[in-house]
Amino acid sequence: MAAFSCPSSYVIRCSSNRDNNHDQNMKNLNNIKISGTSPSPRSGGKPDMLSQKTGAATTSVASVTKNHSLTAERIRQNIPTKKQLVDPFRQGLIIEGGVGYRQTVVIRSYEVGPDKTATMESVLNLLQETALNHVWMSGLLSDGFGATHGMMRNNLIWVVSRMQVQVDQYPIWGEIVEIDTWVGASGKNGMRRDWLIRSQATGHVLARATSIWVMMNRKTRRLSKIPEEVRAEISPWLIEKQAIKEDVPEKIVKLDDKAKYMNDDLKPKRSDLDMNHHVNNVKYLRWMLETIPDRILESHQLSEITLEYRRECGSSDIVQSLCQPDEDEILNNGVSQDINDITILNGFSLATEIMKGNGLLGSFEKRPLRYTHLLQTKEESKNEEIVRGRTVWKKKIPTMLFST
Amino acid sequence: MAAFSCPSSYVIRCSSNRDNNHDQNMKNLNNIKISGTSPSPRSGGKPDMLSQKTGAATTSVASVTKNHSLTAERIRQNIPTKKQLVDPFRQGLIIEGGVGYRQTVVIRSYEVGPDKTATMESVLNLLQETALNHVWMSGLLSDGFGATHGMMRNNLIWVVSRMQVQVDQYPIWGEIVEIDTWVGASGKNGMRRDWLIRSQATGHVLARATSIWVMMNRKTRRLSKIPEEVRAEISPWLIEKQAIKEDVPEKIVKLDDKAKYMNDDLKPKRSDLDMNHHVNNVKYLRWMLETIPDRILESHQLSEITLEYRRECGSSDIVQSLCQPDEDEILNNGVSQDINDITILNGFSLATEIMKGNGLLGSFEKRPLRYTHLLQTKEESKNEEIVRGRTVWKKKIPTMLFST
Numbered sequence: 001m002a003a004f005s006c007p008s009s010y011v012i013r014c015s016s017n018r019d020n021n022h023d024q025n026m027k028n029l030n031n032i033k034i035s036g037t038s039p040s041p042r043s044g045g046k047p048d049m050l051s052q053k054t055g056a057a058t059t060s061v062a063s064v065t066k067n068h069s070l071t072a073e074r075i076r077q078n079i080p081t082k083k084q085l086v087d088p089f090r091q092g093l094i095i096e097g098g099v100g101y102r103q104t105v106v107i108r109s110y111e112v113g114p115d116k117t118a119t120m121e122s123v124l125n126l127l128q129e130t131a132l133n134h135v136w137m138s139g140l141l142s143d144g145f146g147a148t149h150g151m152m153r154n155n156l157i158w159v160v161s162r163m164q165v166q167v168d169q170y171p172i173w174g175e176i177v178e179i180d181t182w183v184g185a186s187g188k189n190g191m192r193r194d195w196l197i198r199s200q201a202t203g204h205v206l207a208r209a210t211s212i213w214v215m216m217n218r219k220t221r222r223l224s225k226i227p228e229e230v231r232a233e234i235s236p237w238l239i240e241k242q243a244i245k246e247d248v249p250e251k252i253v254k255l256d257d258k259a260k261y262m263n264d265d266l267k268p269k270r271s272d273l274d275m276n277h278h279v280n281n282v283k284y285l286r287w288m289l290e291t292i293p294d295r296i297l298e299s300h301q302l303s304e305i306t307l308e309y310r311r312e313c314g315s316s317d318i319v320q321s322l323c324q325p326d327e328d329e330i331l332n333n334g335v336s337q338d339i340n341d342i343t344i345l346n347g348f349s350l351a352t353e354i355m356k357g358n359g360l361l362g363s364f365e366k367r368p369l370r371y372t373h374l375l376q377t378k379e380e381s382k383n384e385e386i387v388r389g390r391t392v393w394k395k396k397i398p399t400m401l402f403s404t
Numbered sequence: 405m406a407a408f409s410c411p412s413s414y415v416i417r418c419s420s421n422r423d424n425n426h427d428q429n430m431k432n433l434n435n436i437k438i439s440g441t442s443p444s445p446r447s448g449g450k451p452d453m454l455s456q457k458t459g460a461a462t463t464s465v466a467s468v469t470k471n472h473s474l475t476a477e478r479i480r481q482n483i484p485t486k487k488q489l490v491d492p493f494r495q496g497l498i499i500e501g502g503v504g505y506r507q508t509v510v511i512r513s514y515e516v517g518p519d520k521t522a523t524m525e526s527v528l529n530l531l532q533e534t535a536l537n538h539v540w541m542s543g544l545l546s547d548g549f550g551a552t553h554g555m556m557r558n559n560l561i562w563v564v565s566r567m568q569v570q571v572d573q574y575p576i577w578g579e580i581v582e583i584d585t586w587v588g589a590s591g592k593n594g595m596r597r598d599w600l601i602r603s604q605a606t607g608h609v610l611a612r613a614t615s616i617w618v619m620m621n622r623k624t625r626r627l628s629k630i631p632e633e634v635r636a637e638i639s640p641w642l643i644e645k646q647a648i649k650e651d652v653p654e655k656i657v658k659l660d661d662k663a664k665y666m667n668d669d670l671k672p673k674r675s676d677l678d679m680n681h682h683v684n685n686v687k688y689l690r691w692m693l694e695t696i697p698d699r700i701l702e703s704h705q706l707s708e709i710t711l712e713y714r715r716e717c718g719s720s721d722i723v724q725s726l727c728q729p730d731e732d733e734i735l736n737n738g739v740s741q742d743i744n745d746i747t748i749l750n751g752f753s754l755a756t757e758i759m760k761g762n763g764l765l766g767s768f769e770k771r772p773l774r775y776t777h778l779l780q781t782k783e784e785s786k787n788e789e790i791v792r793g794r795t796v797w798k799k800k801i802p803t804m805l806f807s808t
Contacts, residue, residue, distance in 0.1 A: 069801070076605045077578040089510050089580050091493070106493050109536050110529045110684065114677045121675065125514040132513050136578070173679065174481040174540070176493050201480045270701055271525065271690055273518045275577065280514065286675060297674055397473075 083139040090133050099237045100182035101134035104200065107171045117170035120289075120302050121282045124165070127195050127209055128281070130179045140233055145276055150230040156215045159223075161190075163281075164306045165209040166244060169199075176200040185238050189225050190214050194243035208243040252308055252388040255374040259322035261291045264378070266319040279313040288373040288389050291323040300369060300393035310385040313377070319386065320378045326370040369393040487543040494537050503641045504586035505538035508604065511575045521574035524693075524706050525686045528569070531599050531613055532685070534583045544637055549680050554634040560619045563627075565594075567685075567711045569613040570648060573603075574705070580604040589642050593629050594618050598647035612647040656712050656792040659778040663726035665695045668782070670723040683717040692777045692793050695727040704773060704797035714789040717781070723790065724782045730774040773797040 086093045091104040111122035135141045140148040146158050171177050178198045186192040190212055197207040215224045226234070266287055274280040284307070289297070313319065373389035490497045495508040515526035539545045544552040550562050575581050582602045590596040594616055601611040619628045630638070670691055678684040688711070693701070717723065777793035 072606070073576060076576055076603055078580075078605060079578065089495070089508060091495070104493060108529070108533045109679065110532055110686070112679060113675070114679060114681050116679050119675065125512070128514055129512045172477060172480055174483060176482075199480055201482060202476070269690075269694060270698075271517070271523065271693075275513065275516060275518060275520050277518045282514070286673075289675075290673060294674075 079136065079141050080139050084137045087133070087137060090136070092130075092133050092137060094137060095180065096182055096239060096241075099239055100180060101130065101137055102178055102180045103130045103133055105130075105177050105179060107173055107175045107177065109173060112173040116173045118172070119170075120165070120167065120305065121285055123167065123170075123197070123207060123209075124281050124285060126179060126197075127165070127181075130181050130195065131193055134181050134183075138237065148230060148233045150227065150233045151215065154224075154227050154230060155218045156224055156227075156230065157218050158191075158213050159216045160211055160213050160309055162212040162249070162306070162308050163209070164211070164244060164246075164249075164304070165207065166304045167207040167302070169204070169206045170301070171197065171199065171206055177206065182239055182241060183234075183237055184240055184242075186212050189223075191234070191238075192242075194241065196243050210242065210244045210246075250306065250390065252306065252390050253372060254385070254388065255322040255324050255372055257322075259324045259374070261293070261323040263287065263291045263321040266321060268313065268315050268317065268319070270315070273315055277315070279315070279317075281307075284313075284375060284387050284389075287319060287321045287375055288323065288387075288391065291321045291373070292371060292391075296369065296393060299396060301396050302391055303368065303394045304390075304392035306390040308388040310387060311377075313375070313386045317386075318378045320374075320376050320383065322374040322376070324372045326372065367395075483540065483545055484543050488541045491537070491541060494540070496534075496537050496541055498541060499584065500586055500643060500645075503643055504584060505534065505541055506582055506584045507534045507537055509534075509581050509583060511577055511579045511581065513577060516577040520577045522576070523574075524569070524571065524709065525689055527571065527574075527601070527611060527613075528685050528689060530583060530601075531569070531585075534585050534599065535597055538585050538587075542641065552634060552637045554631065554637045555619065558628075558631050558634060559622045560628055560631075560634065561622050562595075562617050563620045564615055564617050564713055566616040566653070566713070567613070568615070568648060568650075568653075568709070569611065570708045571611040571706070573608070573610045575601065575603065575610055581610065586643055586645060587638075587641055588644055588646075590616050593627075595638070595642075596646075598645065600647050614646065614648045614650075654710065654794065656710065656794050657776060658789070658792065659726040659728050659776055661726075663728045663778070665697070665727040667691065667695045667725040670725060672717065672719050672721065672723070674719070677719055681719070683719070683721075685711075688717075688779060688791050688793075691723060691725045691779055692727065692791075692795065695725045695777070696775060696795075700773065700797060703800060705800050706795055707772065707798045708794075708796035710794040712792040714791060715781075717779075717790045721790075722782045724778075724780050724787065726778040726780070728776045730776065771799075 084094075093102055094100065095102045105126060107118050107122075111118050111125075113119045132141075132146055135146045135148070140150075142149050142152040147156065151157065176199075178200055180196045180198070182194060184192045184194070191214075193211045193213060195207075195209040196205055197209075198205050215226060215230070216222065217224050268279045268283065272279050272283040285305070289302070369392070371391045371393070373387075373391065375386040375389075376383040377386060488498075497506055498504065499506045509530060511522050511526075515522050515529075517523045536545075536550055539550045539552070544554075546553050546556040551560065555561065580603075582604055584600045584602070586598055588596045588598070595618075597615045597617060599611075599613040600609055601613075602609050619630060619634070620626065621628050672683045672687065676683050676687040689709070693706070773796070775795045775797070777791075777795065779790040779793075780787040781790060
């Protein structure tokens with residue numbers, strides 16, 4: 001029941017600018033429910049939300065325009081108020097006995113990189129989109145951040161605390177993929193959302209993803225239990241099924257100034273902000289990946305990312321991106337694990353490597369590389385963590401044989 | 405019959421790196437057509453394309469893998485070889501008596517900015533996508549850049565020389581829009597491609613766009629006439645219909661170092677490169693817009709852009725973005741024109757302004773702002789133009805009345 005447009009968690013500081021924006025969204029939504037000037041029953045009994053006016057004459061003209069434009073917006077968006085089983089425009093349908101969602105998507109020309117395969121950024125975007133469309137189909141959607149009606153009444157928003165994506169093969173330009181997504185319980189007050197991306201032509205699973213979500217009070221910025229009325233909305237949708245089996249999630253260590261690579265003075269731009277006025281996930285990923293040396297980006301393909309969100313990043317923050325390769329892990333890694341990885345993920349086998357004259361040692365060069373990442377705000381007194389990350393990289397199939 | 409993934413024109417220099425990539429793509433495409441090692445009849449009689457091997461034993465294993473992967477790619481992409489009238493996955497259909505293309509698109513959550521409306525960048529992306537899908541449906545598509553089979557045989561690619569987009573209202577998050585696109589002749593050796601974006605719910609035209617394309621020899625980088633066999637492919641698709649009426653296109657002056665605003669040392673990143681290994685259009689637009697002061701970006705909405713492409717920008721170029729406001733135009737602009745613009749584009753009328761106590765003079769503040777732009781490479785000896793641009797900005801509806 002959530003998208004990850006609000007990648008924040010735990011201790012959150014919020015600029016007043018951001019708070020104003022939240023309030024504005026809230027007021028807009030309340031305005032939709034009413035056509036006059038009295039407070040909506042959905043506004044949580046806060047008549048002051050509509051009474052903050054700068055002058056009667058001025059506001060009345062503008063209010064009419066605003067209400068008219070909000071009604072037009074509602075017609076143009078057409079968010080369903082009841083559960084839908086099929087959406088022909090989103091190419092979505094409800095699956096898994098009425099609780100899961102499947103959307104068919106064509107990989108677009110601008111979603112792929114120079115190698116004509118979808119980028120990890122595009123994959124993250126499609127996960128966000130299908131998650132939101134799942135809530136859209138449920139009839140529970142209240143706003144652009146995936147909150148349900150009950151959450152709105154309780155001033156709650158979703159925040160993502162962890163996200164993991166494994167890509168075996170990237171979708172290619174023009175490919176039709178099916179993205180399945182569903183939700184499950186995570187502890188007493190958390191929710192898990194998983195995804196599978198499948199090639200329609202071959203039926204192969206191309207990618208898997210999982211994420212953990214919690215609720216936060218929009219005003220106090222404190223984590224919240226799930227209120228009963230929200231639990232009643234969500235419970236019918238929860239199933240036990242996991243896209244990625246993982247008994248004990250790998251812990252991501254915190255990097256410090258001794259990290260091997262660092263990009264400094266990163267500043268969010270207007271175009272990096274999402275509907276929630278936060279820096280979006282894709283920008284986090286870019287900041288992380290741009291810290292990795294070019295020679296690695298050229299010779300390797302990102303096969304897995306794990307992100308742990310600590311704090312939201314606003315438009316005024318200045319950010320540092322740290323990155324450290326797991327050299328120890330490369331030296332200590334078992335051979336058999338390594339060979340399996342190569343076979344599965346690159347379509348390459350040890351036999352092929354030996355036939356090519358590279359022998360067993362040659363195959364070591366293709367072992368995955370692993371990096372630990374940290375994005376943090378850069379402040380005079382103290383840095384604050386935004387996201388910790390882990391990335392795993394597989395050697396690309398050597399295309400240089402064909403271009404020399 | 406073209407997308408604008410290759411935004412280059414006229415005098416083009418190309419790094420050897422880029423050339424290799426082109427050749428590699430060409431080889432890949434040729435490999436698709438054959439299952440052995442003899443040259444394809446479509447390769448333009450260039451057997452050397454497949455004979456550049458570094459060693460028999462090494463290449464034979466890799467070739468098998470490569471050919472296998474190319475066959476798999478072809479199955480996954482499934483580019484049609486005959487004209488299609490409907491594509492249920494792209495939600496596309498052929499219109500205009502068999503020559504135009506219409507695609508229904510839902511505006512996605514990550515395509516909108518903080519105000520929940522699509523960004524100009526997303527609009528540009530959707531224009532590119534629908535243009536390519538038009539060629540896709542035609543059965544003429546050879547590669548990711550919109551070239552036809554005849555163009556491939558003649559070593560020709562499309563290059564865009566001019567692009568103009570007018571947005572009356574931006575599509576909003578979740579809105580279903582219909583994008584129509586078609587092509588027409590432009591002079592003897594050019595092609596025009598137009599677009600209309602319509603809200604499905606209201607039927608209103610939200611945006612209009614037009615572009616001019618010419619052909620270039622992929623190897624010599626010189627502009628080319630349209631060969632007869634290519635003319636035969638394209639001619640049946642040309643119609644006379646214009647999305648934007650414009651008798652004499654406005655000339656964009658060239659800015660120099662005296663421009664009021666300048667961003668320096670802009671460097672393309674890996675994630676800015678498209679399938680064609682060029683910096684993509686969206687990045688050009690970002691570089692232009694980021695030069696405009698924040699206070700304008702916050703108070704105004706981009707309503708029109710015109711781009712004139714001069715030269716392609718590769719990954720190793722360092723770029724300068726210059727920007728100059730048309731202050732004279734603001735002072736000299738006629739009152740009646742201004743009032744019409746306000747009425748049509750902001751849903752605001754002069755009467756409303758006067759009622760609000762702003763009077764006639766108040767409405768002047770809402771007149772559109774115009775900027776001239778230039779992106780150029782920054783070199784020791786000489787700067788070279790990449791794109792000239794014009795942008796027009798309308799004042800946003802004053803939402804501050806509701807957030808105070």
